[in-house]
Amino acid sequence: MNYKEALQNDIFKAISSAAKQLNLESYVIGGFVRDLLLQRGDAKDIDIVAIGSGIELAKKVAENLPTQPKVQIFKTYGTAMLRYKDIEVEFVGARKESYAEDSRNPVVENGTLEDDQNRRDFTINALALNLSEASYGELLDPFNGINDLKNGIIRTPLNPDITYSDDPLRMMRAIRFATQLSFKIEAKSLSAISKNSSRIKIITNERIVVELHKILESETPSIGFLLLEKTGLLKHILPELTALKGIDEKEGQRHKDNFYHTLEVVDNIAKHTDNLWLRWAALLHDIGKAPTKRFSKKVGWTFHGHEFEGSKMVYHLFKRLKMPLNDKMKFVQKMVLMSSRPIVLAQDIVTDSAVRRLIFDAGDYVDDLMTLCEADITTKNPKKFNKYHNNFKLVREKIVEVEERDHVRNFQPPVTGEEIMETFNLKPSREIGMIKEAIKEAILEGDIPNEHDAAYALMLQKGKELGLKAKD
The missing domain is CATH 3.30.460.10 (Beta Polymerase, domain 2)
Incomplete structure (x- = not known):
């Protein structure tokens, strides 16, 4: 040809x-x-x-x-x-x-x-x-x-056992190509990857991460992560994910398999964003569930504080894989830490103060956070699925409405520390922090509008309560 x-x-x-x-x-x-x-x-x-x-x-x-x-x-x-x-x-x-x-x-x-x-x-x-x-x-x-x-076949030119043993990065590449192209890895090749999986340890983390990124950036990332798990590579690269695998049962009570749930979330989010770091957040959003899993007769299986635990684990995971420990890592941490917040909102009556706090805490990332939480809906019950999505739609509408009115995204207090010091003739002290905190809380609760005059009046009131005397 x-x-x-x-x-x-x-x-x-x-x-x-x-x-x-x-x-x-x-x-x-x-x-x-x-x-x-x-x-x-x-x-x-x-x-x-x-x-x-x-x-x-x-x-x-x-x-x-x-x-x-x-x-x-x-x-x-x-x-x-x-x-x-x-x-x-x-x-x-x-x-x-x-x-x-x-x-x-x-x-x-x-x-x-x-x-x-x-x-x-x-x-x-x-x-x-x-x-x-x-x-x-x-x-x-x-x-x-x-x-x-x-x-649609991934096959090595020569003996796959030798090919993968010689250069173990090729195992990652085989899985990456299978994911990107929706190809199947030939049986002998797949078996050779499983056999040589521990040799991935001789590959630098930087090279491994390049392949992980390409898998995560593909249309259906779960193809790659299922293959990584099946061949035994994943436990050497991301043991935090393999720790989520399996369902425990006690006294007739079971929890879902958080590994397969995670892959569904990653596939869901891949349909709505090309943001690699938001896809990382989806992949890691539940990693805190393995170390926080507990069972009690009263409530069954719980994962209390898994978001906080997971956000701490993100730092160690990024450090181990030699990934950037900059704003990208902090973004993933923040998404993992806040990953359940909108879910709680979507289940209850959505109050303005709860939405204000969500916007205040998430800042510029509130839309990303909502995208993550929408991807986290993996229920197979159509009634529940629609209910959650409709509730999230209401939360999104409320975010726009509250933000337009109250401007709390990347909140800056209407009264500055300098103004408080000037008014009460203070040097830097804890009273300034207490007054600023009271103003912030009042705005987030909706007790006062996010405006200078209202905040100034509250400052005078709080100062008086703290025994401070304003200058005439």
Whole structure:
């Protein structure tokens, strides 16, 4: 088969011409070819294999292009990269690899195209298109990857046991591709992942997190997390999630399986937001349930304080996985901590003061919090499902109404600490905090409007109660 028509972009012509000048063979391989055959839109990353020096080919291509882009060279890996328009092109010389047991970094030697295709992780990523003038666009498919694409199969070119043992990150990649493409992992491959799952420990957390993010960003993240759990990888990566698995029964009372419930919540939220960190919050919203699970004859199973416990666990989990400990982590913590608040509101009569407190505590993230709580409705009872969603709709309407009137999102007290100090001729003291707290509470309770004059009058009253004398 020939795909000459698909290689009309200037960059391919430039590579073909540069390879001819250097008397090299060159091929486009991997993700570009796979996505082209799957008709998955325009690729922004292109991998080029040269039979010879990939670095020399990159330099020659850059020299020939009208924009003469800068070539980044990675000598350690024998690769080079350039950007042309909005496309990132990576060049590598064809190579064969061998691995030591305690490392995923291979010993690399120059090789043929066949060697290079052999070292690829999956048959669907070993497909190559020839860029030489005589065979331009010709498909090279030594492992019948095109059939695996048609049948939706993830399969390794060589023995999966060796493939995954050599580079255990490929186990994560297999599951990630299965999730992104809705493909099935071939039985031998799945069995080899289970067998080698403990070898994931030699992979850096940063590389693991890249794959976790791609799974979480996919249309149906549960596909990936079910496979991670089934193969035994999840207990090495996110034991906080596997701890949620299972249903306990005591005296005829059971609780739901919080692991499968969590995956439903993640799939639900994926339909409504692309925010990766909100998806993380959905994944972690119940992790505090395992350590807080208790049984009593009076009330049955309880998970008291699981939101607070879970928010503390978020920090340790992010730290362990070397994820950012910045505002992104704090956002996830906040979502986990507050994850039950709107649910309580939706079950009761929605009071203005409860909504004001919700807006005050959630700040700019109140909409994200509502999205999380709506995703948390996984009941299979249509009557209950509709009731909860209708109640949440009322809460959302109330949030808009209260916020428009009371402006408590990112609340700043109408009377400042400086004004209190000036009025009562005070130096910094606990009385200032007490007055500010009284004003805040009065506004949140709806006792006074969120306005300066009303807050000032209350300040004078509270000052008097504290035995403070206002300046004349």
